[in-house]
Amino acid sequence: MSDVVNSIYCVDTSCFRELARHYPTAIFPGVYHEFERLVEQGQLFTIEDVLEDYIEPEVKQWIKTRCPTCIARKDQSVVDCLTEIMAAHPDFVEHSKTTSDSDQPLVALALALSRSTRSTIVVVTQETKRGPAATEMKIPDACESYGIKCVNLLRMMGAEGWEFKRNPPDNAGGAAGMQGKLF
Secondary structure, eight states, rough: OOTTOOOOOEEEEHHHHHHHHHHOOTOOOHHHHHHHHHHHHOOOEEEEEGSSOOOHHHHHHHHHHHGGEEEEOOOOHHHHHHHHOOOOHHOOOTTOSSSSHHHHHHHHHHHHHHHHOOOOEEOSSOOOOOOOOSSSHHHHHHHHTTEEEEEEEHHHOOOOOOOOOOOOOSOOOHHOOOOOOOO
């Protein structure tokens, strides 16, 4: 069993965008059900700033209506961690963004949770570490500096043991019934 099972996940904007792009609710309702289960169990959070970033309307509405308890506010412990992170890592700012940046508050939430619980905290993001020529720190870099595990969405799904299978129809159709037929 993976080392991230029974963890508390802090989910980045990029993961919600990934859900909208590659896992639409009409085709993958099980993915959303599993997210809701983690929220109900108190194992999945995001910071309120994420909702200020651009997320496809369908997914943003799903978060607000089906998973409102996953939206963490910036309490004093998060603000204190955010101050600490920004002092230690002034390069953890994306200067090219014209809107608010939820990356720092998300890592601050993860850091605050790591200091207040015995659970393993895992940040879930589609970002990768910065390259050697990059000047701006990314979420995985910041997490690593605080000893916080960081994985992408697919890795989290696998670690949680999520499986989504389509049951074949009861009739003899499908691949077995297609023997030698292309159309």
